[in-house]
Amino acid sequence: MVSSSSEPSSAAAADGRADAARRYRMSVLAKAGAPALSARWSGWLDGAAEPAFTWLRAPETGGVMVRGRAGGTGAPFNLGEMTVTRCALRLEDGSVGHAWVQGRDRDKARIAALVDALMQGPAAAALEAAVIAPLREEAAAARRARAAKAAATKVDFFTLVRGENA
């Protein structure tokens, strides 16, 4: 948090942007379907072995309470519980990857954490193009398709003036 009296330094601003970008790509990975993610991942590996790593926290599955701010008051509301799998690992070059993903698929959590760790290194641009961007596109396409389906069922209600209050 930056106090109002001081300007954020450019380093802090760059950190903030990097954090936001990381948060965004982890959200793409967390919500991606496990088959789609592992297909993109093996496509990127292209037959090569997975990078070696050690577990800092082996994949474990648990529940989290999803909260939202619904309505105009801004009060948080418990939407419901959700199953998540989390893990953390370290590559041999020392970069640490964390992942919290939807569902109970350990492989998905491992791949997401590997991507997170690799995105901190020189492979970032290639990975972004091979894994993150296609998944983001797929998610956007799915969202559009659902919105289009929902839009087709839209019903407009008209109220006829009945005259009692006139």
Added chain:
Amino acid sequence: MTAEVLEGGFADVATDSARAFRAAMEAMARPGTLYTVTGGQGPAPLSPAASVLLLTLVDAETPLHLAGAHDREEVRAWLRFHTGAPLVERAEAMFALGTWEALVPLEDYAIGTPEYPDRSATLIVDGWDMEGTGATLSGPGIADTMRAALPDAAALRGNAALFPLGLDFCFTHGTRLGALPRSTRIG
């Protein structure tokens, strides 16, 4: 965050924590008997046994107090990653960690209420070896009597006199763990 503070967790969480919990329960059930626990190692000055105890007993719902030299950024970061325990002042703590010198005075910690004697703190005294003959222990879980080394017998006797209220203690040294519940009489 550096990788060092992320290491030292259980390799196999389910098995390691079950084993450690069993050891902690046995230690509490047999005051003065020492058990060896392994599998976790937090940053210095945490001993392996204290690390294992924290990984097993502490989570996001158990407020923890770090006393003295144990209140270091590395230890805090390690606990944040592995346990998620909120760090609090002495009076609010369910667990407290430190050397005996850093943890005293005992009056600062919650001893429970007559309705809820379980709402009391458990003190993890790191770096104290119970191996010794300083004090004679008797009471529940001890067949006859038991000899053990205690840091301050008078203060601990005062704590035992509060029964059913009072504090419980775990003494950790290296990979060894011993315990002294409030029900033990100190001769």
